[in-house]
Amino acid sequence: MSTRNLYLKTVSVEEAYEIYQNALSKLTALDTELIDVYDSIGRLTSRAVYAVCNSPLYNAAAMDGICVESLKTKNASEENPLILKLGTDFKIVDTGDAIKPPYDAVIMAEDCIQIDENNIKINSPASGWENIRPIGEDIASGDMILPSNHKITPIDIGALIAGGIKSIECYKTKTVGIIPTGDEIVDLNDNLKEGDIVDSNSYMIKSLVEDLGGIGKRYDIVEDDYDKIKSKLLESINANDITIINAGSSAGTEDYTVHILREIGEVFVHGVSIKPGKPVILAIVNNKPVVGLPGYPLSAYINFNLFVKPLLFHVHDNGEEVDAIISKRIVSSLKYREYVRVKIGKIDGKYIASPLNRGAASQMSMVRADGILVIPQNQEGIEAGSISKVRILNKNTNLSNTLLSIGSHDILMDIASDIMSRKYEDVSLSSTHVGSMGGLIALKRNETIIAPIHLLDEISGEYNISIIKEMFGEGKVSLIKGFDRIQGIMVKKNNPCNIKSIEDIVKHRFVNRQKGAGTRVLLDYKLKLLNIDPSSIDGYEKEVSTHTAVAASVASPYIDCGLGVKSAADNMGLDFIEVGIEEYDFAVLTKNLEDPKVKKFIDVIKSTELKTRLDKLGGYSYSHLGNIINI
Numbered sequence: 281m282s283t284r285n286l287y288l289k290t291v292s293v294e295e296a297y298e299i300y301q302n303a304l305s306k307l308t309a310l311d312t313e314l315i316d317v318y319d320s321i322g323r324l325t326s327r328a329v330y331a332v333c334n335s336p337l338y339n340a341a342a343m344d345g346i347c348v349e350s351l352k353t354k355n356a357s358e359e360n361p362l363i364l365k366l367g368t369d370f371k372i373v374d375t376g377d378a379i380k381p382p383y384d385a386v387i388m389a390e391d392c393i394q395i396d397e398n399n400i401k402i403n404s405p406a407s408g409w410e411n412i413r414p415i416g417e418d419i420a421s422g423d424m425i426l427p428s429n430h431k432i433t434p435i436d437i438g439a440l441i442a443g444g445i446k447s448i449e450c451y452k453t454k455t456v457g458i459i460p461t462g463d464e465i466v467d468l469n470d471n472l473k474e475g476d477i478v479d480s481n482s483y484m485i486k487s488l489v490e491d492l493g494g495i496g497k498r499y500d501i502v503e504d505d506y507d508k509i510k511s512k513l514l515e516s517i518n519a520n521d522i523t524i525i526n527a528g529s530s531a532g533t534e535d536y537t538v539h540i541l542r543e544i545g546e547v548f549v550h551g552v553s554i555k556p557g558k559p560v561i562l563a564i565v566n567n568k569p570v571v572g573l574p575g576y577p578l579s580a581y582i583n584f585n586l587f588v589k590p591l592l593f594h595v596h597d598n599g600e601e602v603d604a605i606i607s608k609r610i611v612s613s614l615k616y617r618e619y620v621r622v623k624i625g626k627i628d629g630k631y632i633a634s635p636l637n638r639g640a641a642s643q644m645s646m647v648r649a650d651g652i653l654v655i656p657q658n659q660e661g662i663e664a665g666s667i668s669k670v671r672i673l674n675k676n677t678n679l680s681n682t683l684l685s686i687g688s689h690d691i692l693m694d695i696a697s698d699i700m701s702r703k704y705e706d707v708s709l710s711s712t713h714v715g716s717m718g719g720l721i722a723l724k725r726n727e728t729i730i731a732p733i734h735l736l737d738e739i740s741g742e743y744n745i746s747i748i749k750e751m752f753g754e755g756k757v758s759l760i761k762g763f764d765r766i767q768g769i770m771v772k773k774n775n776p777c778n779i780k781s782i783e784d785i786v787k788h789r790f791v792n793r794q795k796g797a798g799t800r801v802l803l804d805y806k807l808k809l810l811n812i813d814p815s816s817i818d819g820y821e822k823e824v825s826t827h828t829a830v831a832a833s834v835a836s837p838y839i840d841c842g843l844g845v846k847s848a849a850d851n852m853g854l855d856f857i858e859v860g861i862e863e864y865d866f867a868v869l870t871k872n873l874e875d876p877k878v879k880k881f882i883d884v885i886k887s888t889e890l891k892t893r894l895d896k897l898g899g900y901s902y903s904h905l906g907n908i909i910n911i
Contacts, residue, residue: 290551290558293586300562300569300587303548307567314447317440320432322493323450328698329426331443334416334832339379343411346370346392346400347383353405366398379412381838386411409822414791415839416824416832418637419443422851423828424694425647427701431493439647454592455495457516457523458482461502461509461537462575465527481526481580485573488584492592494522510540517565522591524584527575537561537572545570557582590705602679604631604670606653607686607727608714611661621649622670623710625684625729632727633670634686634712649673650682650710665725678706683877685711686728687719688798689826690765690864691847692885692900693732695893699884707880713825715796720751723867729878731867732762734798738805743863748911758873759909760866760882763894763902766846767802769857770834777840780857782806788840790819791833799827802862803843828852846899870910882906 291299312326341347348370356362364370373379373386385406393401419425425443426436432450440448460482468478479501486496497520502512509525516523525537538561541547545565552560557579561572571588573580604624612618622633636648651670655662662668672679683700685693697709711732714722719731737746748757771779777788782803793799807814814820819839824830827848833839835852849856872878884890886906894900 290553291549292553296549296552296560296562297587297590299548301590303546303564304569304591307564311451312449313452314449317437317445317448320440320448320450321434321437323432323448323453324493325426325428325430325432326449326451327428328424328694329440329443329445329448331419331421331423331425331445333444334421334835335419335442336413336415336417338836339415339838340413341373341375341377341379341386341411342413343386343388344374345372345387345389345411347373347377347379347386348406349382350385350406350408350410353385353387353402356402356405358403361393361401361403363395364400364402366400370400379838384408384412407821408819414822414824414829414833415836416829420826420828420832420852421835422691422831422848423826424691424698427694427698429701433647436647452521453493453495454521455497455519456486456489456588456592457520458485458489458496458498459502459509459512459516459523459525460499460527461504461525462527463504465501467501481573481575481577484577485524485526485580485584488581489588489592492589494592504536506536506540509536510544513540513565513570514544517568517570521568522588523565523568523570524573524588525570526573526580541565541570541572552583552586554582557586560587562587601669601671602631602651603667604633604651604653605727606662606664606666606668607632607634607722607725608718609661609664610635610653610655612655612659614658614660618655620653620655622651622653623648623684623712624650624670624672624679625682625710626680627684627726627729631670631679632684633668634684634722634727636712650679681707681877683707683709683730683881684728685709685719685730685732685866686714686722687730687732687867688716688734688864689713690732690845691828691897692762692864692890692894695890696881696884699887699889700880703884703887704880707877709881709884715794715825716798716801717796720747720867723757723869724751726869729868729872729875730760730881732864733867734765734802734862734864736798736802736805736862738808744865744867745909745911748867752911754911756870757867757911758870759911760868760878760885761904761907761909762864762866762885763900763905764861765864765901766856766858766860766899767799767843767862768846768849768859769841770831770844770849770852770854771841771857772834773853773855775855775857779841782810782859783812785841786812786816788818789838790817791822791824791830791839791842792820793830793843794823794825797825798862798864799843799845802860806859847894847897850898873908 460479464477465479466476489496541563547563549562559574560583563570621636651672693711700709716733716735722728723731735747827844830842830844831848831852834842
């Protein structure tokens with residue numbers, strides 16, 4: 281066969297990619313498998329993974345020392361030390377020991393003065409839940425541990441196990457057959473002569489495949505013979521998930537590849553409008569992708585990244601250091617060099633680093649982290665707004681395309697992040713939960729793009745708009761409408777304490793949200809209306825940072841009730857007493873509404889998939905979802 285293989289049509293990269301992906305989406309071969317979590321290192325998740333148990337499983341001592349009833353220590357002072365008796369007033373505990381009623385605080389061993397083997401002295405009171413890790417503090421049942429399309433790291437495996445995950449659905453590790461072709465192509469040897477071209481491409485391609493987590497199988501060089509190339513192609517297609525044939529894709533008289541692929545399968549693209557790299561072939565044979573890469577090394581490399589790489593998964597390597605603005609004040613001990621995990625994004629050309637949970641037991645902070653901030657020994661901390669060096673953990677993460685979200689917590693943000701990770705390759709959503717007021721403060725300092733909020737104005741009874749006007753004035757901030765969600769009191773199944781209203785929580789053990797959280801604002805508003813003193817509530821000062829952590833605490837034997845959203849209660853199998861409907865929206869600087877990342881976020885929250893997943897959770901309505909209100 282010696283006819284020239286003229287291109288019928290060259291198409292753009294975008295069109296070629298779309299054509300090929302549409303064709304590949306119709307393949308029926310199963311592309312996922314369920315594997316033991318202990319063997320999942322380096323694998324790619326095919327769907328989001330949610331915790332099935334809490335971590336910690338119980339209220340645990342965070343320090344070595346003694347556990348006490350905080351109320352009994354309230355009068356302790358330097359002037360009037362308090363003597364405590366073993367077995368009557370305190371119990372000795374080590375880090376990780378369970379803390380059970382009536383004890384509700386831990387005093388560090390170094391703050392205890394030993395009198396004798398049965399008595400100790402303390403010079404200051406303990407506050408409720410001091411030095412105690414509450415149930416579900418790190419991971420609460422129902423929390424998303426990993427999103428879709430995430431490469432599993434050793435840190436992730438620890439978090440998965442802590443969250444009760446035994447097996448995980450991953451994409452199958454793909455094997456890639458690599459066929460070098462050409463009469464002039466030879467393996468590297470000591471007797472090279474004029475006209476020989478050493479085969480480096482196939483080894484480069486094999487390394488690229490393996491660097492991306494696949495298994496590369498290189499075949500011996502095949503000469504320019506139609507039948508021999510056809511035979512080797514069929515052998516590789518039968519044995520591998522993907523086949524790459526290198527060289528022979530152009531329009532020369534001995535470029536047989538496209539003719540063979542048309543004979544044994546279907547060619548969807550031959551020729552792409554790029555330079556270098558035009559003569560690429562995208563085909564499917566026997567329900568498997570086959571890619572013909574050009575012979576020039578740079579052309580082969582460019583097209584590999586454009587069309588083969590999406591069929592595999594991407595490796596994230598450690599990255600470089602960048603100068604970042606620290607979004608929140610960090611206090612550090614003078615005794616230690618501290619490594620603080622941070623989320624990173626880029627706003628107006630500046631990197632913004634938001635600190636994550638700093639607890640040594642918090643595996644999820646490492647899973648979520650984009651970078652590490654090192655605070656040197658003998659430095660007391662870092663002030664908000666200061667600039668520090670941050671080491672990026674994943675150099676292949678495009679932080680310029682990270683949509684920063686700082687504010688209130690809702691499972692919607694996890695769902696939106698998961699959808700965005702699959703729908704848009706060029707944008708990711710990074711959420712940090714600091715409460716509604718914390719989100720607006722970050723927005724005012726231009727340290728976040730969006731701020732999820734649900735803040736009730738006690739005077740007008742209006743959500744969000746009044747607070748924004750007070751903080752920003754008019755014309756600077758817009759509100760992307762989110763959804764209405766049901767807030768209420770979470771109680772144990774069958775409501776054994778017979779809690780019916782806000783008034784009843786005074787009589788029972790309560791868990792609260794952190795200061796600045798919209799749920800905390802709602803509670804304080806209700807208490808004020810009812811003329812209830814917050815200090816009369818057992819547990820008012822016990823704070824957790826998410827709705828799922830509230831639910832995990834209420835599901836434990838040690839807490840009777842807490843305020844939160846219905847979806848979190850339902851997920852934990854709790855009963856729920858409705859308190860009211862609130863508006864959960866997204867504040868954004870008006871100038872950023874045209875940001876492509878914001879537009880894609882709006883597209884995601886308006887999507888049918890997100891609404892369907894919220895419907896399954898229950899407790900949400902969304903008639904105005906995605907609408908814009910200019911304030």
